[in-house]
Amino acid sequence: MGTQVLSWDGEAADRAVAVLKAVADPSRYRLLWALSRQELPVSALAEMLGAHVAATSQHLAKLRAAGLVESRREGTRIYYRAAQQVRGLLEEATLVANAAAEAKGGSVEGAPRSAVAQEQPAAAARRVRVRRPVTEH
Template sequence: MYAHDKSGAHWAALPPDDQVEAASTSLRMLADPTRMRMLWLLSGDEYDVASLAAAVAIARPAVSQHLAKLRLSGLVGQRREGRRILYRARGGHVRRLLAEVMNAADHHLHGIPDHD
């Protein structure tokens, strides 16, 4: 079921507690502007720590710490390619979540009316 479902039945029962906790953790990870920028880039391509640090203009140790949090929350996955570890957003659901958050921000900033 999707958020645009207007039947109301889907929204009548609360989701399980563990699902609410996991969703809250994911949203807390997105609450940091640097992590949001990193996740945006990782939604489009794979990056290693050095190239991601250059892209978001912060130090590699800080990128590593942010990536560890994003991995623990299930938003980012990794794979090894030789000696490098490459990071990428974990699936379309992460990209859609980020796109929805950015769309909501754009609507807020530019006064685009809701169509609910």
């Protein structure tokens, strides 16, 4: 399989960078991971992240702006799902990350060839609760 060399397209590069920036946040990556498997409402996604619904909605807005998330309304609830190409993006990111770790002499033994092959990513498997600081009045 040969690699096709394309001429430089500044607009296409800007769109690609916007997609990479949208995925570059751990919370947004986890949202995409979950949404690549099933459609979910924002409340379930917020619970998965251990975050407030408002913060989760902000992440979803950035993913939607990058074209990575689609939504539909059912009554008062909005359900989100990953766009069709997202699963491939997650798989490629995992392959690149594993190759980079191996090149640096890191061990990725036991790691699947594709993170999407797992039921959940390691970060999502651990549920982390963020505690708010106590403020005295």
